[in-house]
Amino acid sequence: MNEFSYIVKTEDEGVRIDKLLVDVTEDFSRSQIKTWFDKKIVRVNEQEVKQNYKCHTGDVIEWAVPEAEPLDIVARDIPINIVYEDADILVVNKESGMVVHPAAGHQEDTLVNALLYHVKDLSGINGVKRPGIVHRIDKDTSGLLVVAKHDIAHERLAEQLKDKKVSRKYKALVHGDIPHEYGSIDAPIGRSEKNRQLMAVTEKGKPAVTHFEVLERLHGKYTFIECKLETGRTHQIRVHMRYIGYPLVGDPKYGQRKTMDVDGQALHAYQLSFEHPVTKEQMEFEAPLPEKFTTTLENIRKSY
Structure with missing residues (x-):
């Protein structure tokens, strides 16, 4: 477990704790922070609080983040057509016949296996079986899909899809x-x-x-x-x-x-x-x- 703390400042007075933590913890997404409250790992002045708690100046917020679950997916040197890439995302033109993420019968020949070989970091919001995958297309459908390199990018792209x-x-x-x-x-x-x-x-x-x-x-x-x-x-x-x-x-x-x-x-x-x-x-x-x-x-x- 990685332990963190934050002392509420005057300008944070009255702000919901979940929204404050989004700003304070730049490396974690809103959906991840929500799970912290579900798991009751956020405390204020040594007391458990809910995500709608409104902060007061001087409050001591403490939380402990579990270590990330290690990937059990094998990286494979499978050719893929990356049409765009930067520090946050990449866009892939998937060939027909390639499964997007591991499933029964396809454990090591998927787009995710290929991505893990070609890209160092991928988001983990969808769990270890679907790292980076924001949306999917069918095995025998070809074409474009966007992949997130970190959870902030993943969450914001998912919100755009939802909206x-x-x-x-x-x-x-x-x-x-x-x-x-x-x-x-x-x-x-x-x-x-x-x-x-x-x-x-x-x-x-x-x-x-x-x-x-x-x-x-x-x-x-x-x-x-x-x-x-x-x-x-x-x-x-x-x-x-x-x-x-x-x-x-x-x-x-x-x-x-x-x-x-x-x-x-x-x-x-x-x-x-x-x-x-x-x-x-x-x-x-x-x-x-x-x-x-x-x-x-x-x-x-x-x-x-």
């Missing part, structure tokens, strides 16, 4: 000819009651909104679209497009039985924008379509 201030745009190829240029799908997503391994539109699900725009119609058989997420539910675009009758090409879980082999679903997270968690600069990144996705589009154009 819908992060813009995520995808390009997708779907079966069928969508008859209108634009559309919005507002349908809750949760675990399928018929198959717990799948997600589905269900009344018991969480709110989910996907906006889409037609980019190109391909011979009445396929439609190339752009999707923008307003929420970030598991398999959201895949579930929503199936729900309205235009499933993704190559989707092994939600697609048609007869579909093209494109090594998973034809879905690419091509644009990502957010406010830098430290500098407050507006950041925007774009990643071109993977070669196989581009080849699939070209083959369709030539085939009919």
